[in-house]
Amino acid sequence: MLSIENLSKRFGSVSEHPLFQAVSLRLAPGESVAIMGESGVGKSTLLNCLAGLEPVDGGRIRLRDTELTALNEDDFARLRRRDFGFVFQSFHLLPHLTLAQNVALPLWLLDLDDRTAGERARAMLERVGLGARADDWPRHLSGGEMQRVAIARALVHEPALVLCDEPTGNLDPERATGVLELLFETIHSAGAIGLLVTHSPTAATHADRVLRLTRDGLVAA
Numbered sequence: 001m002l003s004i005e006n007l008s009k010r011f012g013s014v015s016e017h018p019l020f021q022a023v024s025l026r027l028a029p030g031e032s033v034a035i036m037g038e039s040g041v042g043k044s045t046l047l048n049c050l051a052g053l054e055p056v057d058g059g060r061i062r063l064r065d066t067e068l069t070a071l072n073e074d075d076f077a078r079l080r081r082r083d084f085g086f087v088f089q090s091f092h093l094l095p096h097l098t099l100a101q102n103v104a105l106p107l108w109l110l111d112l113d114d115r116t117a118g119e120r121a122r123a124m125l126e127r128v129g130l131g132a133r134a135d136d137w138p139r140h141l142s143g144g145e146m147q148r149v150a151i152a153r154a155l156v157h158e159p160a161l162v163l164c165d166e167p168t169g170n171l172d173p174e175r176a177t178g179v180l181e182l183l184f185e186t187i188h189s190a191g192a193i194g195l196l197v198t199h200s201p202t203a204a205t206h207a208d209r210v211l212r213l214t215r216d217g218l219v220a221a
């Protein structure tokens with residue numbers, strides 16, 4: 001379970017109006033939500049707060065039994081490696097690693113041995129339809145294929161929470177649909193919680209629920 005209670009975030013002095021406040025949301029394993037909202041309202045900042053990359057000014061975030069907002073940086077970094085997956089607009093594949101090595105990265109960071117990490121990475125690449133390309137290089141892939149690898153990397157360590165920031169922003173509509181179907185199918189079947197930030201109403205329809213972020217919280221879109 002992910003539980004966000006009354007979250008608020010402010011940049012600048014306390015006299016300034018918060019960027020957003022009263023953000024509350026509960027999501028069970030296997031559930032997903034898309035968050036839309038006008039440019040600059042704080043969608044990416046909200047994801048950064050959830051990932052512990054930005055401090056919050058008020059409220060609480062709990063994931064499973066852990067209050068994330070009470071963790072110190074080191075503990076959050078450990079938990080982030082284990083329980084979070086990320087998919088961004090830019091695919092962030094490492095060019096000097098093969099696809100299998102890119103996907104194995106989160107497992108190496110969790111100290112899995114090379115052999116197990118390699119096997120799991122290859123199995124995950126199979127799931128996203130790129131098993132035959134495991135030893136190929138990122139530069140040989142199309143944008144849609146790169147994002148499939150990024151999805152495999154985001155989910156290979158079976159994270160509890162997958163944060164996606166405009167994951168199909170660099171893809172044409174046809175590729176975007178295929179990638180989103182794969183992304184949400186993989187999140188749901190893994191029993192993970194998916195949180196998607198997007199400007200695209202079409203992309204948002206792939207999530208179970210669509211919400212809009214406002215300065216005063218999340219409302220139905």
Ligand SMILES: Nc1ncnc2c1ncn2[C@@H]1O[C@H](COP(=O)(O)OP(=O)(O)OP(=O)(O)O)[C@@H](O)[C@H]1O
Binds near residue numbers: 038046
């Ligand atoms: N580290 C920071 N320091 C100060 N202001 C920041 C910082 N990060 C973001 N902001 C400001 O917070 C506001 C929200 O930014 P954010 O990127 O979260 O919005 P967004 O809703 O994701 O926008 P978009 O849809 O355009 O990507 C913006 O005005 C931005 O300039």
